[in-house]
Amino acid sequence: MNILNIIQTKVSDALKALYQIDIPAQKLVINVTKKEFDGDYTIVTFPFTKQAKKRPDQIAEELGIFLVDKVEEFTDFNVIKGFLNLSISDSYWKHFLSDILNKKDFGKQGANGKKALVEFSSPNTNKPLHLGHIRNILLGWSTAKILKAAGFDVVRTQIVNDRGIAICKSMLAWQKFGEGKTPESEGMKSDHFVGHWYVNFETHFKEEYSNWQQTDEAKNVLSDKEVKPENVVEFFKKYKNEYFNSFSLLGKEAKQMLLKWEDQDEEVRALWNKMNGWVYDGFEVTYKDLGVEFDLLYYESDTYLLGKSLIQKGLEKEQFFQKDDGSIWMDLEDYKMDPKLVLRSDGTSVYTTQDIGTAHLRYEKHGTENMIYVVADEQNHHFKALFAILEKLGEPYAKGCHHLSYGMVNLPSGRMKSREGTVVDADDLMKEVITEAAKAANEIGALAGLPEEDQKEIFRQIGMAALKFFIIKVNPKKSMIFDPTESVDMQGQTGPYVQNAGVRCRSILRKLGEYDSSNLLDYTEIQAPEKELLQLIHSYPEVIQDAAKDYDPSHIANYCYALAKNFHKFFNSGLYVLKAETEAAKSFRAALTATTLNTLISGMDLLGIEIPERM
RNA sequence: GGCUGCAUAGUUCAAUUGGAUAGAAUAUCAGAUUUCGGCUCUGAGGGUUGGAGGUUCGAGUCCUCCUGUGGUCACCA
Incomplete structure (x- = not known):
């Protein structure tokens, strides 16, 4: 069992035993203890004061004594005001590391039997893709991957606006x-x-x-x-x-x-x-x-007539109303919205008509109860109305519809405008970041010995990592400023920085070769940089859950950055892997390095970013 | 104007969903390496979280009002 679950259950039990307070384990909030305090996890006791009729620090003290006495994983505790900081035994951490060492799919959930459909990109066919599409595509792609990791059976799709x-x-x-x-x-x-x-x-x-x-x-x-x-x-x-x-x-x-x-x-x-x-x-x-890539394409030329029959049926059931001119509308007053037109007076479809039809078709074909539409926030109102209509029609998947709305990408000079020629073209942009990556790599010269083909491939991986990470790390709902100069940066909070951590892991493991991982359980004193790293890895499954729940890949990006940063810190802390003081230390750190690498690869893959062998 | 987002260091972004002294990066300045890769690490300065009230043990986070800013208000998509 995960240590967080253990803490939750035990605290819940303790509250009941000590104060007859009944709080379900899952509702208890457990925080990671802040660095400046001793301990691994923290419980806030303020919420219990009313029912326990005691001071928060007193509750914390009593809870601490109870827990350390009863639960073997808890070795120590300290109390500061209403905060109870618990220390977890080294043994737990070592066994955790040993358990996940060879689990490639650590952090990912098994199939949950539910299907999700993610629609993204959906371009017009009259001009090439631009920076705005890139944000859309990266969000859609990553969200699909994250949902898959969270256990969904995912269908990636787009509707091509070809007419x-x-x-x-x-x-x-x-x-x-x-x-x-x-x-x-x-x-x-x-x-x-x-x-x-x-x-x-x-x-x-x-x-x-x-x-x-x-x-x-x-x-x-x-x-x-x-x-x-x-x-x-x-x-x-x-x-x-x-x-x-x-x-x-x-x-x-x-x-x-x-x-x-x-x-x-x-x-x-x-x-x-x-x-x-x-x-x-x-x-x-x-x-x-x-x-x-996509699993399935829909073309507007095939779907633009869909939905009409559903509207007719709905009209018969008086779910819609018809005006004198023949146009058909849905009343959305109970949703506090204006009536929405669903069929023109000449009987032809509007956007909403086909969306109703397409959603219905998709549900019939795939049984997807969750549909995620990745579309810019200028269409917020449209989707709100669409989902309300689906709900009123009694469509079974209506509640599972979600508009993954994202903000506009602006340039430092302001909004992109096609008429003013300030649109950043997708192909040009990719070319540029790869060129910049090559330039930076050549200055360092670390790849000079490799064949030209291999070098080119690595430049591509680095450049694309810079571009993708720069865009994905921002919370989708916020509009963002895209600074071309900053986007090709390789230092600081960037894709290449994360890649570099992975490459360092690879380098160490390559030099290490075979080692006996069973020794790691004999390692006696886990050091702070090691524990911080391990604790962060420990939280990876929850990060995926949160990202899936919020449909927000930026959580993953921020996590990968934190993990990379912690590894670099460990790397520079004087705790050497190859020159470790004992065999146990070597095994422990090697396993830690391997697990870090595995988690970095897994997390970055959820963002569509690769970690090269060298860079 | 109605509805609806957003506002956090000079700048670009975080903040475990209401918890401890609001953190990173960047830029600036000062340091580290006979050592596993210097695209690394350590440190310093930089904040009235747009403003004013309120809710409570506790608010960047929730509520109200105001200011600024984006989106939307088509028988367009």
Whole structure:
């Protein structure tokens, strides 16, 4: 049994025996004792004062005497105010170390029989992936891994937004101005090529718009709307969408293309397939570079009509209501939200319609009672409404839906804006961090002896670790500032710092070779740096549980950093492994090193980060 | 304006979910190594946790108000 559980049960028993207080063991909070005090674990006794009718320090004292007397794992205690600090026997720690020494899956839970589906990435197909997608993808990937480690059967998925007006813009621009060029002919990565035509469309559209502003038609609009001369510029800025829909020739063509697409027009579909194909080829490379993959893909072109029948059924059961114009809504007053449209007056679907349909489909197909949507926090309201609707429809998985909402990634200069060209491209960014890693490694020169191929692989691992760790260590719900210079840092609270700890472990173990681990139980005096490290490793299973419960990979990142830091401290503490004073000390420290390495590998793997052999 | 997040060292982030003197990193300054890898370690300075009240043994954490800031309020996705 885990020492925390032992403490909980024993304290619960003691409270009952001493004061007739009934508190379930699981409800008792056990803290790790702060460094500046003696002891391993701390119990706070203030909460018991009312029922026990005694002073907190008195309770702590009595509890301490009782526990040390009755439980063999507790060797000593001390009391400071209402804090009871318990010391755990060395024997417990040594046996713990010996138990987990060869357990590769230490910290992970066995299958719990539940299924979870994690949806992430879900890009539009009209342009390449950028920094915002990277945060999304890393969060999704890591959350999926963490849930798996916590015992869930996980399905990783994305819904590809492959249809709509945006891709039509890219298609139209290429058709009109592309002169038959291809990614190959231009030597461009194929998703960037498609993105190029999207920008090209916007350029032409802007030109058309500004020319139009000089026409009589535009002047009529201005006088109709009674726009004052000093407000004209401002007005046209806001009028852009309206212009696109009502006057623009390019807009008209793009919309016609969309209609043709919906009518299954062969030529448009062929063009659509060609351009999407380019985008997918490009995405595949980016995903591979990021080290992620999916179990299952959904395409919006397949799912956008889903949900309608569910709405019809719901309407018959009067779960929805219909307005005079034929549009269908759900009342969400009991959730303190405004009514939500689920079907347009012309009978076509909106985003919510297909989300209802897709969720239902997924549940039918996989029986996933937990669905996690990794989507930026600008859609908080949408998901709140969606989950409320699912609940009102009586969908059995509604309670298991969770929106893993994350904040925007901003640059030191402010928000990324595609119109201003400040979007940080995913491929460029990865290239840059790897280059920086190579530069730093070459300065140190530790890899000079290795073949070039091996060096390149290590540079890649280091660069990607820097980038991934920098992003994942931040609590998802907070918006973050991405400083490119800091992201490639290799020192301090970074991925490479953690990797370095692992590489040091590897180096020691490599030099050590075979050793007899059974000796470790003979080690007599565990030193403070050793115990701190061991205690931290001991808490790894709970860290995974917490991260899974909160859907928050940043817990794991912070844990890995703390573990690496503690190992570096141990490494520099004068407690040598290879030159240990006794065989028992050597075995103990070797086992400690091996276990640290194992935990670092496991934890970093949950973040999608590798630990190289050398660096 | 309504709703909803966020606000912690100069900067970037933590804080075991209400517990002890709020911790790391970075930057600055000062130190450590005949030793398992210097992408390491030790130390110093740096804080009225945006402000004001409240709840209680105890508040960065919970409640109220205020200030600042982001998101959202489409028959877009």
